[in-house]
Amino acid sequence: MRYCLALDLKDDPILIARYEEFHRNVWPEVIQHLRDHGVVGMEIYRLGIRLFMVMETDDSIFDADRMARAEQSNPVIRQWESLMWEFQAPTPWTPAGRKWIPVNRIFDL
Template identity: 45%
Template sequence: METKKYYLFCDLKDDEHLIAEYKAYHKNVWPEIIKSIKDSGIVNMEIYNKGNRLFMIMEVNDTFSFDKKADMDANNPKVQEWETLMWQYQQKVPMAKDGEKWLLLEAIFKL
């Protein structure tokens, strides 16, 4: 099965204590969240951090779509609980629309 990669970014609130808490949650992500990620067609996910900026790499299979993931998340109470918790640490980036946290990056160069 072929895979595709997406690259996204998000900002955290610029507070060392909150950033440390956010990192701690991601060292022990709830099993229901891991299952939801995998069930959506995401085969690998990595999140990197510098300061209050987060960078995510998502590798997905051909069953994945952002609309499908959004529907699955909206109908999963545990995912909603996780997202509400994470929003305490995250902040809307200036170019984001209402309700957007993670924004897709545009590829501008590949070697």
């Protein structure tokens, strides 16, 4: 299945540059965590401070709730997420306590 999500970055060119650098060198434990939970592909795009993620999953494995629980019990993943939150900001439409928020597809050719 394909999921499309959005998140903002803090409007600071230095922080944005650091965020992009981290994503050129994502920690191997983060990559393994994604793969272990059925994420088979992921791309992140940026326009200004807005990020768009396209995530492809193997639905025979992927379970977002199970992945979130595993994230909470993995200290390396918690450290990565905490570090990323130094750069990230919720969109104006993101509910409190959430990060990446699904976007609605409005056209499909």
